[in-house]
Amino acid sequence: MTRPTPISGFPEWLPPQRMIEQYVIDHIRRTFELYGFAPLETRAVEPLDQLLRKGETSKEVYVLRRLQAGEGETDEDALGLHFDLTVPFARFVLENAGKLTFPFRRYQIQKVWRGERPQEGRYREFLQADIDIVDRDTLPPHYEAEIPLVIGDALGSLPIPPIRIQVNNRKVCEGFYRGLGLTDPEAALRAVDKLDKIGPEKVAALLMETAGADDQQAAACLRLAEISAPDASFADRVRALGVTHPLLDEGIDELVRVVETAAEHAPGLCVADLRIARGLDYYTGTVYETQMIGYERFGSICSGGRYDNLASAGNDRFPGVGISIGVTRLLGLLFGAGALTASRAVPTAVLVALPTEERRAECDRVAAALRGRGIATEVAPSAAKYGKQIRFAERRGIPFVWFPGAEGGGDTVKDIRSGDQVDADAATWSPPAGDLRAAVAGA
Numbered sequence: 001m002t003r004p005t006p007i008s009g010f011p012e013w014l015p016p017q018r019m020i021e022q023y024v025i026d027h028i029r030r031t032f033e034l035y036g037f038a039p040l041e042t043r044a045v046e047p048l049d050q051l052l053r054k055g056e057t058s059k060e061v062y063v064l065r066r067l068q069a070g071e072g073e074t075d076e077d078a079l080g081l082h083f084d085l086t087v088p089f090a091r092f093v094l095e096n097a098g099k100l101t102f103p104f105r106r107y108q109i110q111k112v113w114r115g116e117r118p119q120e121g122r123y124r125e126f127l128q129a130d131i132d133i134v135d136r137d138t139l140p141p142h143y144e145a146e147i148p149l150v151i152g153d154a155l156g157s158l159p160i161p162p163i164r165i166q167v168n169n170r171k172v173c174e175g176f177y178r179g180l181g182l183t184d185p186e187a188a189l190r191a192v193d194k195l196d197k198i199g200p201e202k203v204a205a206l207l208m209e210t211a212g213a214d215d216q217q218a219a220a221c222l223r224l225a226e227i228s229a230p231d232a233s234f235a236d237r238v239r240a241l242g243v244t245h246p247l248l249d250e251g252i253d254e255l256v257r258v259v260e261t262a263a264e265h266a267p268g269l270c271v272a273d274l275r276i277a278r279g280l281d282y283y284t285g286t287v288y289e290t291q292m293i294g295y296e297r298f299g300s301i302c303s304g305g306r307y308d309n310l311a312s313a314g315n316d317r318f319p320g321v322g323i324s325i326g327v328t329r330l331l332g333l334l335f336g337a338g339a340l341t342a343s344r345a346v347p348t349a350v351l352v353a354l355p356t357e358e359r360r361a362e363c364d365r366v367a368a369a370l371r372g373r374g375i376a377t378e379v380a381p382s383a384a385k386y387g388k389q390i391r392f393a394e395r396r397g398i399p400f401v402w403f404p405g406a407e408g409g410g411d412t413v414k415d416i417r418s419g420d421q422v423d424a425d426a427a428t429w430s431p432p433a434g435d436l437r438a439a440v441a442g443a
Helices: 015-034 086-099 142-156 170-180 185-192 195-210 215-225 234-239 246-265 327-336 357-372 386-396
Strands: 045-047 062-064 079-081 104-113 125-134 163-169 270-273 283-292 302-307 320-326 340-342 350-352 377-379 400-403 412-415 421-423 440-442
Touching: 015 104, 015 125, 015 142, 015 327, 015 340, 015 440, 045 086, 086 104, 086 125, 086 302, 086 320, 125 142, 125 327, 142 163, 142 246, 142 283, 142 302, 142 320, 163 170, 163 246, 170 185, 170 215, 170 246, 170 283, 185 195, 185 215, 195 215, 234 246, 246 270, 246 283, 283 320, 320 327, 327 340, 350 357, 350 386, 357 377, 386 400
Parallel strands: 163 270, 350 377, 350 400
Antiparallel strands: 045 079, 062 079, 104 125, 125 320, 163 283, 283 302, 302 320, 340 440, 400 412, 412 421
8 A cells, every 4th residue: 555645635633733722622612601602513514505605605615425326316405515614503593493592602613624725724624613693683783792802712811822803894894885886885895805815906906897986986995994993093084084874884883892892801802904804795794803913924813793694584584793713724823833832742641650561450550540530641551671661751741650669669650850759649649730631832
């Protein structure tokens, strides 16, 4: 068999990296639950027509078909792997509305698949951590102000670079475009969303080509997109542009609330940035994009927004707001920069040395006693010289080696980093709290 080669865009972490990923997931999960979000996991596939219903994603969806189609199966039966967790969640809400209590708060930490070009920090299979709040018929705007606070707590206490959440409100943009006289504000939003990728000159040309803007209107759209502020002062700058529309006023008021709420909870966490649009069509209010300081060139690691019509069918309507942390994206960037490390390569805190093979059962009992008290322990693989067993522990980062007593003598345990060795009993001894589990640290 030839040596296998990796498949581009489908990351597989080494054990220390996987331990870091689990640490991050656990921390995010605990934070979500502190805010009252309930866990949920939806199926990996959705009907293809549902996945293609919202947003420009047709080129990114992986279609799922059996190698040999069954009798009666047609293309209309095709399933697709979900490319995000919002669309499956909206479907779940519609199917289970009678069993849910509203407003419903859920979190979901799950893999998704997206057929985009792999590059640093971008993958075809990746883990997302989502939160959403949905309500029946109406959703008060104060929930849009709460979402950044959750993300600030979830990511702010991890050993990663500081984050900055850029917020905008699509009502601001749409109201501004309508006040200018543009008849296709959605096309204008899609054009402005490409500002970072293609620059202002090409965006201006795109506005004229797709949104029907003239030179002056395109220039006004770009002036709006230039506005950024860490406080509510952005509102005066928008109004100074001289454009009026009721939807614009509504969007400004909602965005002011988000920025001021965030500033009170965590100064510097949020900044109003009016070039943020988000490309998916289902967003209708506040939108979020999050950057790690020092990694801005890679774009957003956490995005989302308000949607009013995604979860709707007939007279049933469940507006919501949510945001998604790109866990694999975030970690991939930090792993690539060597900016996250684990203190050891395995969960093991203690290696029980093996004097002889005849005493393996005795060593197994010591290990079982330590495990029963929550201390990750393994027994040495062979009865080699103690120096070799210690080197085995060192290579894996195991901090303590347990030595069974000889001829009825007491056991001892050694911190192989400092060389300190003390008498120990498996029923009472514990490592320091900081050594009980592998520690995760930033660069």
